[in-house]
Amino acid sequence: MAGNLSISNSKLLVLVKLTFFLTLLFIADYSIGDILRHFYFTQKSGIARTLTYSIEQSNEDIIIFGSSRAVHHYNPEVFEKTLGMSCFNSGRDGLSILFYRALEKAILNRYAPKIIILDLPSSELFAESTDYDRLSCLLPYYKTHTELRPFIEMRGKLERLKLLSRIYPFNGLILSIIKNNIVIDKKIDGFLPLSNIMKPIESGKKIPPSDLKIDPNKVNALRDFIKDAVSRGIRLYIIISPVYELDLRAYDQRSLNMLKEITNEYGVPLWDYTYEPKIVSRAELFSDPGHLNKTGAELFSEIIANRIKGELEDNVLEGQNITKSKGSHIK
């Protein structure tokens, strides 16, 4: 009986059983992790396929970066028709400038698009702990994309240790991996329109949270994002897209002021469409207070595409013809 074992036998038994357990666990982790890795990269639909495409294959003239407000607001087809350039929307729900910078770095490692549109909410630079948690979407690329590692390691001091597990990078993804290997979606442009129409709501008095702090990592990421794009001659437009109702944090203007300061510093346009007259207060164009629906997105994409077109035409008159130059590919 285990209870009657001598101390030295007990120690030995603990060691033997623990070793046996850890060996089984190692085998399970290794094999299941590798199977998940294989099927993660063979997905035929879904947001992970879009992310892999952004990181490893995108080659469009225009790349759109941003969070949910990018992925739901910018229709690449509108940009392609208006500007005559290929366009890809690499936006992803719930992410921040830390992620866009990581993605930009991975893309610019391969080639330089002609135009980059970066959609940011005016409250972007405020610290939020979930911004770091959500960098978990980059975990599957840790092994193969060294340029992404510093961003993944921002999640915590012990992240590298966690990544010793082969299953961990695919945490929470098993069902989507199965589903997206079965469901095939041929369209890859990244745009995910929202179909519903929100009910009009009455706005009350808004007070921003009192504990908002500017996140220096986000400020640095934004600076690096701009510097890298500008140094490669990419036209960068930073846009604040419309809202029906401002996020509470946006009532604290410090983040917006800092955005203005940084874009001014690098001479990059910051287009603030928060209160775009053609869209503001029109509930029928919104899916929820922070997001345009499909109709709103079409209208907003046209507004932006036409404005960029106008700018490019002005530049043609001044002697720069971006539409005829080719995006430079790095080999």
Next chain:
Amino acid sequence: MLFNSLHYIIFFPIVVVLYFAIPYKYRWMLLLAASYYFYMCWKLEYIVLIMTSTLIDYFAGIKMGQTNEKKKRKKYLILSLISNFGLLGTFKYFNFFNESFRVLFNHLNIMYNVPALKVLLPVGISFYTFQTLSYSIDVYRGVKKPERNLGIFALYVAFFPQLVAGPIERSTRLLPQLFKKKEVSYQNFSLGMKQIIWGYFKKVVIADRLGMYVAATYNNQIYHSGITLLVATIFFSVQVYCDFSGYSDIAIGSARVMGYELMENFHRPYFSQSFNEFWRRWHISLSTWFKDYLYIPMGGSRVTKKRWYLNIMTLFLLSGLWHGANWTFVIWGAVHGFYMLFASWTASIREKISQFIGLTKIPRFRKVFKIIIFNILLLIATVFFRSLNISDAFEIIKKMAHLNGPLFIGEESGFIFSLFGMAVLFIREFKQELNYTKFSLFESNNVLIRQLSYVFLVVIILLIGVFDGGQFIYFQF
């Protein structure tokens, strides 16, 4: 340091190895240092509070032990009570009562302008103050001799497995264990590790996953339908159970690996048939604390009916307040108190109805029926436990009464993972409740099957556990 952090997963084996490697006489020092380090990982300064509480109770205990004069002993007990409740009152309740008075006086048009204290609630303060208080009261009552070894006493107060969220151990149970020499025991190691793995499963696979859905719905209840809020309330019931019992499992398992036995804190509470039974199965260390140090001294049930009603309501209102400095918790306690009284008032009539409709002839069905009714009533109280404020709670209950509107699923895979986790838990607890031992992979006689079952559990944790889930709910208490 959180149990569900890699930090703890590194810290714990190091402590265990060192613990068994060093001579017995130094082990308490190692455990005390480890416990203080464990606590200081949250906020360095708050270790001062634990040390203060430790020193005062140690001193009070020694002084009480030096005299048989009841009056003098009482003086030192009062010192212990004032200092512990003083800490609790300052850090946990001052701002709550201050704000409540401000609102009250505003209604009465009376100027009230006492500023709020800018302090963070020290993690686990309700747990360790109650633990040290139990020691002082036991010494006062003569149940426990005062502890003369300050180091061992400090370890009793700060023992890291149960420091921040219990079980709230009694000095009569834990202190003697701290003196006993522990040897490596395969049985303890095996039982402890298994309980730790189940604790992690409950916390990261079930509680934190359900917590995402609950937060998305409860924090924006105006956008959600009755059916969604009902599902969210059921999910929250399971979340809070898995969160807290998961913590207790990791605590009890960690202590067990080192040879210490902590008390069982949860005994499948949702299989209760009444609220009386529930409080014998839920947070057992707290409910027995309240019973021993509050309810029985107030006379318990051996008093007049009116006094008993008062005792029950006092007990549950204080229990509510212990859980959180918010009126929602007070109402939660009051609802539980009311249920207890209502059960007592209607006991005979319910029995008669059961006989009349023939329920008494089918005891199994009656048991299931009682469990279902109990859980429905429990859900109503649970709404107050989770709601951001009282008006939200009433709004949610109103919506839940009309089960209309669409069901919010949120992230599909998260919803499915939640259901999967709950199913695994239900099967396990159902089998335990019925004492059903067939087809038990986790207790199989075949060592390979048994080991593979736990490997499977760890793989599930890695596959679908939430690793950014943050703190345990009960830390806030």
